[in-house]
Amino acid sequence: MLDVRSVTKRFGGLVAVSDVSLTVPEGSITGLIGPNGAGKTTLFTLISGFQVPTAGEVLFRGEDITGRAPERLAVMGIARTFQIVQPFAGLSVAENIAVGAYLRHAGRAEAMARAEAVAAMVGLADLDRPASSLTVAGRKRLELARALATEPQLLLLDEVLAGLNPSEIRDIIPVIRAIRDAGVTILMIEHVMQAVMSLCEHVHVLANGRLIAAGTPAEVVGNPAVVEAYLGHGAAGRLQKGAANG
Amino acid sequence: MKAYRSLLVVIAALAALPLAVPLLVGAGLFAGPNTFYNLMIFILIITLAAQGWNIAGGYGGQFSFGHAAFFGTGAYVQAVLQTRYGVNAWVALPLAALLGGLVGAAIGTLAFRARLRGSYFALVTLAFAEVFRILANATPITGGAAGTLVPLKIGLGQMQFASSTTFFYLALTFVAAVLLLNRALERSRFGAWLVAVRENEDAARALGVDTLKVKLKAITLSAAITAVAGALYTQKFLYIDANIAYGAWISVEALLAPIVGGIGTVLGPFIGAVALIGLGEAAKTAIHAVFGSAVPGVDLVVYGVLLIVVIAFAPRGLLGLFGKFDLFARFGIFGKRGGR
Ligand SMILES: Nc1ncnc2c1ncn2[C@@H]1O[C@H](COP(=O)(O)OP(=O)(O)O)[C@@H](O)[C@H]1O
Ligand SMILES: [Mg+2]
Numbered sequence: 180m181l182d183v184r185s186v187t188k189r190f191g192g193l194v195a196v197s198d199v200s201l202t203v204p205e206g207s208i209t210g211l212i213g214p215n216g217a218g219k220t221t222l223f224t225l226i227s228g229f230q231v232p233t234a235g236e237v238l239f240r241g242e243d244i245t246g247r248a249p250e251r252l253a254v255m256g257i258a259r260t261f262q263i264v265q266p267f268a269g270l271s272v273a274e275n276i277a278v279g280a281y282l283r284h285a286g287r288a289e290a291m292a293r294a295e296a297v298a299a300m301v302g303l304a305d306l307d308r309p310a311s312s313l314t315v316a317g318r319k320r321l322e323l324a325r326a327l328a329t330e331p332q333l334l335l336l337d338e339v340l341a342g343l344n345p346s347e348i349r350d351i352i353p354v355i356r357a358i359r360d361a362g363v364t365i366l367m368i369e370h371v372m373q374a375v376m377s378l379c380e381h382v383h384v385l386a387n388g389r390l391i392a393a394g395t396p397a398e399v400v401g402n403p404a405v406v407e408a409y410l411g412h413g414a415a416g417r418l419q420k421g422a423a424n425g
Numbered sequence: 426m427k428a429y430r431s432l433l434v435v436i437a438a439l440a441a442l443p444l445a446v447p448l449l450v451g452a453g454l455f456a457g458p459n460t461f462y463n464l465m466i467f468i469l470i471i472t473l474a475a476q477g478w479n480i481a482g483g484y485g486g487q488f489s490f491g492h493a494a495f496f497g498t499g500a501y502v503q504a505v506l507q508t509r510y511g512v513n514a515w516v517a518l519p520l521a522a523l524l525g526g527l528v529g530a531a532i533g534t535l536a537f538r539a540r541l542r543g544s545y546f547a548l549v550t551l552a553f554a555e556v557f558r559i560l561a562n563a564t565p566i567t568g569g570a571a572g573t574l575v576p577l578k579i580g581l582g583q584m585q586f587a588s589s590t591t592f593f594y595l596a597l598t599f600v601a602a603v604l605l606l607n608r609a610l611e612r613s614r615f616g617a618w619l620v621a622v623r624e625n626e627d628a629a630r631a632l633g634v635d636t637l638k639v640k641l642k643a644i645t646l647s648a649a650i651t652a653v654a655g656a657l658y659t660q661k662f663l664y665i666d667a668n669i670a671y672g673a674w675i676s677v678e679a680l681l682a683p684i685v686g687g688i689g690t691v692l693g694p695f696i697g698a699v700a701l702i703g704l705g706e707a708a709k710t711a712i713h714a715v716f717g718s719a720v721p722g723v724d725l726v727v728y729g730v731l732l733i734v735v736i737a738f739a740p741r742g743l744l745g746l747f748g749k750f751d752l753f754a755r756f757g758i759f760g761k762r763g764g765r
Contacts, residue, residue, distance in 0.1 A: 227631065253633030261631070267624035278621045281614040282633040290614065329633055 180205040180364050181226070181333055186235030188221055195221040197388040198235070203333070208355070208365045210379035210396065212372075214409055218388040219368045220262050223335050226366075227259040228252045239333065253282060258331035260322040262338045262368070266310040272298065273306035275321055279328030297328045301354050316347045327358060334358065336367040340374050352377060372400070384408065429608055432691065436601045443590055462589035464706060468698050469596035470657050474675060475682035475694035476603045477651030482680060483689035484616065485643040486623030488543070491550030492651050492679040494532065494557050497670030499525040499652025503659040504573040505566060514584035518656050525652020526645045533644035537637055551676070558671035572666030575659060584660050596657055600695065603650055607691045619643050620689070651679060681728060685735050687744030696743050701728055 181203040188196040196218040203209045211219050224230040226237055228249040236245040244252060249259075258279075267275050276294035284290040298306055301324045303317065313321060319339050326334060336355070340348050352374055359365050369375050375382060376396045384392040384399055386408035392399050399405055442465070446458050455461040474496050481487045502521040506512035512520070536549050561567040568574075579585045586592050610616040618639045621629040626636050655675075659665055669675075678701070683689075686697025705724030712720045739746040 229627070229630075249630040250633050250635045253631060259631050261628070265625050265628035265631075267621055267628065269624055270620065274617065274620075278617050278629065278634070279632040281617055285614050287612050287614070290617075325628075325632060 180240060181366065182238035182241075183222070183226065184236050184238065186222070186225055186232045186237065188218070188225055188230065189233045194388050196225065196232075196385075199385070199388075199390050200235075201383050201390065201393070203364060203366045204381075205364050206359070206362070207380050208359050208367065208378050210375045210382035211366060211368045211385060212370070212375060212382055212399075213385035217385040217408075219385055220337055222385070223259060223337055223368065227257060227335055253329055253331075256330075256332035257335070258326035258329045258333070259335040260326050260337055260339055262341070264318045264322045266313070266318055266321055268309070268311040270310055271307050272303060272310055272313065272321060275310050276303075276306075276324045276328045279325040282329045294324075294328055297324045300324075300357065301327065302350065315342045316344075316351075319343060320351070323354070327363075331363060333364045333366065336365060336369075338368050338370060340369060340371045348374060372396075376400075428612060429605060432604050432608055435692065436597075436604065439597055439601070440594070443593070459589055462593050464702070466589065466593055466596050466661055468695075468702050469593070469600050470654050470661065471678050471682060471702060472600050472695045472698040473596070473603060473657065474651045474654035474679040475686075475698055476600070476607065477647045477649070477654065478679040479647075479683040479689065479694050480607070480610070480619075480650065481640075481643045481647035483683050483693065484610070484623065485619045485640060485647075487640060487644065488547050488680070489550040489644075489647075489676070490547040490680065491532075491552070491554035491676050492648075493554040493671045493673060493676040494550065495525045495529055495648035495651040496655035496658070496675045496679070497554070497557055497561065497665075497667075497672075498528045498648075499655030500659045500665045500670040501561065501567055501573070501655075502652070503656035504575050504665055507575055508573055509566065513582065514660060515582075518584070518653065521656035522649045522653050525655065526649030528652075529648020530641060530645040532648075533641045537640045537644075551673075554671055554673070554676055558667045561671055562667035567667065570666070572664060572669075575663040577663060585663070592661060596661075599653060599657065604691055604695075611691065615639070615642065623689070677728070681732060683742070685731060685742055687742030690742070690744050693742055693744055700743060701731060704731060 183199060183201045186196055186199050187194065199222060211222070213219055221230070225232045228244070228247050228251070231246040236243055238244065239252075239255065239257060244255070267278065273291065273294050276297055277290045280290040280293040280297065284293050295306065298304070301320045303320050303324055310318070310321060319342070323336070323339055339355075340351065343351065348371055355365065355367070355378055367379070379396055382394065382396050382399045383390055384402075384405050391408055392402045392405050394402070446461055449455055449461060450458060455464075474492065477495065478489060478492050482489055499521040502524045503514070503517050506517040506520060507514055532550060532553050536546050541549055562570050577585065579587050584595070586595075610619075618629065618634045621632070621634055622636050622639050629636055655670065658669075678698070682697035682701055683694045684697065685700055686695065687693030705727045708723050708727045709719065712723050735742060
């Protein structure tokens with residue numbers, strides 16, 4: 180469904196994303212993990228059209244969409260959430276979601292009905308209150324609901340679980356699975372390994388802008404290069420020694 | 426229909442206002458009926474200009490400091506078409522709206538394509554209005570510095586009326602129509618997208634909103650409405666020059682009225698225009714009574730004070746203040762800011 184081909188993004192001297200290639204099969208939940216500053220969010224901005232790659236191309240259903248504007252990609256069926264949530268603070272929860280729903284439903288009644296259905300699906304209640312009054316968990320759900328209201332085929336989730344407590348995470352994991360089961364392909368950036376292990380079929384690992392590993396969550400977690408990327412040089416060896424000794 | 430009921434009540438109350446004129450004059454509030462009607466007509470014209478501003482500025486968050494560019498275009502088109510080309514006043518008016526809208530679209534295209542936002546957008550609109558003012562002052566077709574005088578010729582066909590009550594109703598018709606249009610806009614997809622652009626452009630784009638297109642539509646509609654206000658001004662006063670038509674005064678009124686009344690609300694522009702112009706007139710009268718002569722600029726002082734008071738104590742405008750009272754909230758007289 181999504182094909183990222185040798186994509187590179189430079190910011191002046193900094194190479195935030197370096198020659199990254201990956202594919203997201205239709206109907207999958209694919210994970211993108213890596214330490215902070217690895218370039219994960221930047222890769223999302225390249226896929227979703229907010230920034231243009233320095234080199235490489237992005238294909239969606241075989242069509243070259245490199246550099247296409249985000250609003251056009253949304254029409255094509257690509258939706259994203261923002262790591263730093265971006266609610267329409269002056270609007271109610273329902274109105275926030277309706278903005279997304281209006282993409283496929285021009286009439287107010289249908290858009291509002293669609294917004295309510297999506298809100299129910301992600302577990303948001305009390306839709307008439309201002310979005311600014313939501314808790315962190317509520318805002319994350321709102322971010323998810325708005326993107327979902329555009330009825331995407333591909334959903335890009337940027338750390339929707341960050342900042343949630345363990346019980347909130349437990350609550351939202353089935354929601355994400357249900358979205359996939361409803362036919363939406365998902366590419367998710369996630370730090371919460373519990374969620375990655377339980378949701379993703381396939382995981383790509385980014386460090387310093389480069390893909391350093393890919394595979395099932397279990398394979399990737401056992402990969403020494405991945406452990407070192409997270410914990411520093413030589414960490415994998417130390418861990419293994421620790422395990423052998425203990 | 427429920428969403429429109431409160432507006433219809435307000436419109437009916439305004440339409441019934443002439444019934445109260447004898448009382449107001451009797452109470453000594455106005456020197457005579459005409460004093461009252463002239464003030465009300467002026468308030469309605471400013472309201473209309475402000476309603477236009479409120480669409481791009483209030484709902485869309487694109488703060489223009491140069492709505493004089495649209496007001497003046499409407500005023501001049503209305504005057505010049507009649508005096509130089511013999512066009513009928515009723516035909517000239519929609520053309521004034523059209524040309525005003527085109528000027529809005531042109532300025533919007535230049536400013537929004539260049540991704541101007543916030544104070545940069547405000548400054549560019551201000552600059553355009555100033556350029557128009559200087560040009561209108563210098564070109565023969567507008568009458569140059571001497572201005573343009575529309576000959577007095579009372580008659581329905583000329584949109585000139587013997588009774589100021591008639592002009593009051595004409596102005597009220599436009600204001601009422603835009604009130605209803607505004608409510609419809611709030612409840613439409615375009616309105617939702619416009620408010621989304623104001624709140625967060627990146628989030629709006631991610632949801633498929635073509636922000637450039639939305640902003641262009643908004644500034645075009647905004648400009649066309651403000652241009653109608655200019656055309657009505659021409660019809661009411663039958664004289665315009667560059668400082669009236671393209672002067673900073675109208676840019677200021679058009680943006681202050683919604684800010685004072687309640688930005689991004691349907692009734693905000695009207696409430697603000699009443700407060701600004703009403704208080705300005707009251708201050709003028711009071712000063713005259715005390716000093717025995719007029720003190721120029723006293724209304725500007727009143728505007729400044731009112732603006733400071735509103736920003737300090739009612740950042741959502743006078744309507745936001747009223748909204749705190751149960752009575753108004755219960756009957757939903759005043760909508761809330763944004764997308765209802
Ligand atoms: N617009 C930008 N301009 C300059 N540097 C940027 C920009 N966006 C991201 N970066 C840099 O790119 C690197 C990757 O950032 P990011 O993609 O946010 O990482 P991640 O999401 O994996 O934590 C960081 O060093 C960040 O500072
Ligand atoms: Mg990130």
